[in-house]
Amino acid sequence: MLSEIFYRVCLGCSLPTEDGSPICSDCLESQETYPYACESCGYPSSVSAKVCGKCTSKKHRDKIFIAYKYRGAIKSLIRDLKFNFRITGHNAVNKIISTEMIGQYDLITDVPSHFTRRFRRFSHPATVIAKYIAINTKSEYKKVLKRSKRTEYQFKLRKSQRISNVFGAFSLCADVRGLKILLVDDIITTGSTIEECSRVLKKSGASKVDVFAMTGGRS
Numbered sequence: 444m445l446s447e448i449f450y451r452v453c454l455g456c457s458l459p460t461e462d463g464s465p466i467c468s469d470c471l472e473s474q475e476t477y478p479y480a481c482e483s484c485g486y487p488s489s490v491s492a493k494v495c496g497k498c499t500s501k502k503h504r505d506k507i508f509i510a511y512k513y514r515g516a517i518k519s520l521i522r523d524l525k526f527n528f529r530i531t532g533h534n535a536v537n538k539i540i541s542t543e544m545i546g547q548y549d550l551i552t553d554v555p556s557h558f559t560r561r562f563r564r565f566s567h568p569a570t571v572i573a574k575y576i577a578i579n580t581k582s583e584y585k586k587v588l589k590r591s592k593r594t595e596y597q598f599k600l601r602k603s604q605r606i607s608n609v610f611g612a613f614s615l616c617a618d619v620r621g622l623k624i625l626l627v628d629d630i631i632t633t634g635s636t637i638e639e640c641s642r643v644l645k646k647s648g649a650s651k652v653d654v655f656a657m658t659g660g661r662s
């Protein structure tokens with residue numbers, strides 16, 4: 444299912460990599476992360492604040508974890524995952540994602556790609572990442588959400604338009620009642636898509652929806 448692809452040189456510094464990993468250990472160490480996190484849900488931030496905006500208002504998701512900022516070598520890796528057929532494998536995200544801090548879930552699922560976009564023969568980074576996490580945490584990977592409405596690319600829209608753009612955009616294609624779910628995406632910018640997916644899952648009876656994203660687009 445997952446083919447192994449080995450990188451010869453690092454996506455960050457172009458020097459040979461030790462072990463076929465897409466990003467060398469030096470570049471990975473210098474990869475920007477978020478210095479602060481919401482004390483309630485873990486939402487990352489560049490500025491110190493005890494509780495994030497989502498936690499002071501009503502939210503559908505529970506905990507959230509974003510591994511890196513969408514910068515540098517990680518940005519190249521996400522692009523590689525999306526546009527390069529050759530990178531579909533385990534090795535591309537091995538070492539980049541630490542699955543140790545990810546707990547046990549009944550299901551690992553991903554934010555579905557746009558249905559018209561699926562016809563293009565690109566892989567979906569969120570799926571690659573979700574399957575990797577499922578294997579490494581010995582949890583089940585399953586598609587539970589599907590796109591039910593055509594949406595604009597979120598990055599083309601202003602913040603206020605993003606929420607209405609995704610509202611009603613997802614529907615359920617599996618039973619999630621009583622399940623503890625980890626929802627996975629490759630990049631989170633405003634969080635509107637994640638919030639809408641979480642709303643659908645919770646409304647359908649999921650007992651918990653935590654979120655994992657490889658990168659965050661906010662500074």
Ligand SMILES: [Zn+2]
Pocket residue numbers: 453454455456457458466467468469470471
């Ligand atoms: Zn490097």
Ligand SMILES: [Zn+2]
Pocket residue numbers: 481482483484485486494495496497498
């Ligand atoms: Zn929060």
